[in-house]
Amino acid sequence: MKLTDKRFWIFEALSLVCGELTFCIAAGAWFALSQVNWFSEWIFQLPVVLCWGLGAFFSWLTSKSANNITFRTYIWTNCVYLALTIYNVSNGDASINGWYILFCIGYAIVSLPALVLMTIIYAKINQTTNSTKSIGLVLLTALPLVAINFMGRNLGIGKEDRIKDVANEVIVMVDNFKDKNGRIPIGLHEIGTPFEEINETYKYKDYIFYYEPQKDGFYWLTITFGPDENYCYNSKNKSWIWDCDSAQVEIYKQYDIEIDFVDEAD
Numbered sequence: 001m002k003l004t005d006k007r008f009w010i011f012e013a014l015s016l017v018c019g020e021l022t023f024c025i026a027a028g029a030w031f032a033l034s035q036v037n038w039f040s041e042w043i044f045q046l047p048v049v050l051c052w053g054l055g056a057f058f059s060w061l062t063s064k065s066a067n068n069i070t071f072r073t074y075i076w077t078n079c080v081y082l083a084l085t086i087y088n089v090s091n092g093d094a095s096i097n098g099w100y101i102l103f104c105i106g107y108a109i110v111s112l113p114a115l116v117l118m119t120i121i122y123a124k125i126n127q128t129t130n131s132t133k134s135i136g137l138v139l140l141t142a143l144p145l146v147a148i149n150f151m152g153r154n155l156g157i158g159k160e161d162r163i164k165d166v167a168n169e170v171i172v173m174v175d176n177f178k179d180k181n182g183r184i185p186i187g188l189h190e191i192g193t194p195f196e197e198i199n200e201t202y203k204y205k206d207y208i209f210y211y212e213p214q215k216d217g218f219y220w221l222t223i224t225f226g227p228d229e230n231y232c233y234n235s236k237n238k239s240w241i242w243d244c245d246s247a248q249v250e251i252y253k254q255y256d257i258e259i260d261f262v263d264e265a266d
Contacts, residue, residue: 008060010135011060011069012056013138014138016053018115018118019051019052020146021113022113022114023045023149024152026107028152037153037161039149051081052114055078058080060073070115074118081107085103089101121137124137125137125138163223164240166205171221171235174188177191208223209223210224216236
């Protein structure tokens with residue numbers, strides 16, 4: 001079918017709405033499972049919506065008729081996401097390749113309600129020749145999803161937000177200690193009573209911290225939930241590394257050391 005057809009743009013808008021529905025379902029399920037809030041993260045939302053947009057584009061472009069076009073769009077959308085997954089697997093960290101594959105399977109599953117929605121709305125659009133009514137129907141369908149998205153931002157403080165709030169308290173304590181003593185503490189126990197030392201780790205507000213001072217006056221602060229879930233703060237770059245396993249943490253630290261070595265050599 002031709003892209004110049006006015007119905008294409010209505011269909012494309014509908015596909016973006018379906019992408020938004022897919023994201024809302026995925027973000028809601030992930031928050032329920034892990035207490036991590038994706039609603040305010042465009043880096044998660046944008047690929048989901050764009051995959052549906054590209055799926056509709058390729059479906060319309062390769063279709064000779066409108067028969068079963070919604071199902072073909074669903075297939076094309078998942079093919080686009082599969083291509084994105086393959087790219088990430090071939091260029092990403094091997095330790096998280098399993099997550100990419102798992103999310104690819106999950107994407108196909110959580111996209112099913114969007115397929116149903118697209119089929120119903122597109123059938124209603126085909127029953128009218130009035131473009132204004134068709135656009136209005138798509139917008140009316142989009143409004144509840146947009147509302148859910150905005151309400152989702154205040155769904156509750158996600159795990160990352162809670163961790164960052166508590167970790168920032170520790171970071172402020174370390175910075176205050178440095179300002180007062182002219183050096184960073186050799187261990188968090190030097191700061192005072194809030195920290196309970198347990199086998200080189202420190203417990204603070206029910207979180208386990210691992211503090212690693214560096215010779216250059218900077219430090220790594222790791223909040224750990226086990227070997228496969230760590231959240232790390234690098235005081236040199238004032239940057240966070242989120243949700244990585246122990247092997248990834250060591251890779252990041254080694255990379256940071258190598259960069260420092262190169263800078264010193266220069």
